[in-house]
Amino acid sequence: GAGVSQSPSNKVTEKGKDVELRCDPISGHTALYWYRQSLGQGLEFLIYFQGNSAPDKSGLPSDRFSAERTGGSVSTLTIQRTQQEDSAVYLCASSLEDRGQETQYFGPGTRLLVL
Amino acid sequence: GEDVEQSLFLSVREGDSSVINCTYTDSSSTYLYWYKQEPGAGLQLLTYIFSNMDMKQDQRLTVLLNKKDKHLSLRIADTQTGDSAIYFCAEKADSWGKLQFGAGTQVVVTP
Numbered sequence: 700g701a702g703v704s705q706s707p708s709n710k711v712t713e714k715g716k717d718v719e720l721r722c723d724p725i726s727g728h729t730a731l732y733w734y735r736q737s738l739g740q741g742l743e744f745l746i747y748f749q750g751n752s753a754p755d756k757s758g759l760p761s762d763r764f765s766a767e768r769t770g771g772s773v774s775t776l777t778i779q780r781t782q783q784e785d786s787a788v789y790l791c792a793s794s795l796e797d798r799g800q801e802t803q804y805f806g807p808g809t810r811l812l813v814l
Numbered sequence: 815g816e817d818v819e820q821s822l823f824l825s826v827r828e829g830d831s832s833v834i835n836c837t838y839t840d841s842s843s844t845y846l847y848w849y850k851q852e853p854g855a856g857l858q859l860l861t862y863i864f865s866n867m868d869m870k871q872d873q874r875l876t877v878l879l880n881k882k883d884k885h886l887s888l889r890i891a892d893t894q895t896g897d898s899a900i901y902f903c904a905e906k907a908d909s910w911g912k913l914q915f916g917a918g919t920q921v922v923v924t925p
Contacts, residue, residue: 703856730911742902742915749911758912790856794911803913805849805857 703806705791711812712781720776720809724793731774737787781813818905820916827924832890834919836903843905848888851900898923
């Protein structure tokens with residue numbers, strides 16, 4: 700079946716604008732994760748959703764970042780008033796559940812460049 | 815807090831073995847993973863090991879875990895040019911889902 704997909708694959712925006720990044724997880728996966736990969740910071744956890752539970756937002760770097768997951772499937776990560784330091788690759792992953800050794804399958808990422 | 819450390823770069827000749835090392839600090843880590851990232855691509859799971867194991871072998875890949883020293887290694891036998899990539903180790907505690915990643919090791923395979 701299809702893997703995790705993300706859109707857009709690339710996004711260039713001006714400082715101060717809002718952006719929305721989309722993630723379509725693997726069908727049937729209840730857990731969905733967002734990570735950010737930037738130069739000098741490696742891969743950092745942002746937020747994750749598990750079923751109907753409240754999301755774990757502990758990794759969001761500021762209140763300009765928010766995410767939602769509609770209908771337990773598609774997720775959107777929104778960055779308001781983008782800053783140049785937001786430039787990074789935003790990776791989404793999904794897994795059957797969040798516990799045990801359940802493998803997280805990653806999408807190809809959205810490359811965000813803030814000018 | 816949790817921290818995962820890896821060496822940043824490894825150069826290896828084609829046909830030799832590669833060994834990528836990783837140390838972690840979270841003693842509650844239950845699962846440890848190795849992911850591979852090729853240029854312009856997402857992360858691909860290579861293998862994982864449960865914390866009560868000390869070795870796992872999967873074809874050309876051997877994972878060694880020293881839980882006492884919190885040291886994890888990935889050995890790639892007969893390294894090929896297609897193995898050139900960035901390799902990430904990651905740890906996960908059983909009680910929550912997020913992965914804590916290392917900074918990644920860039921492996922360059924030379925002919």
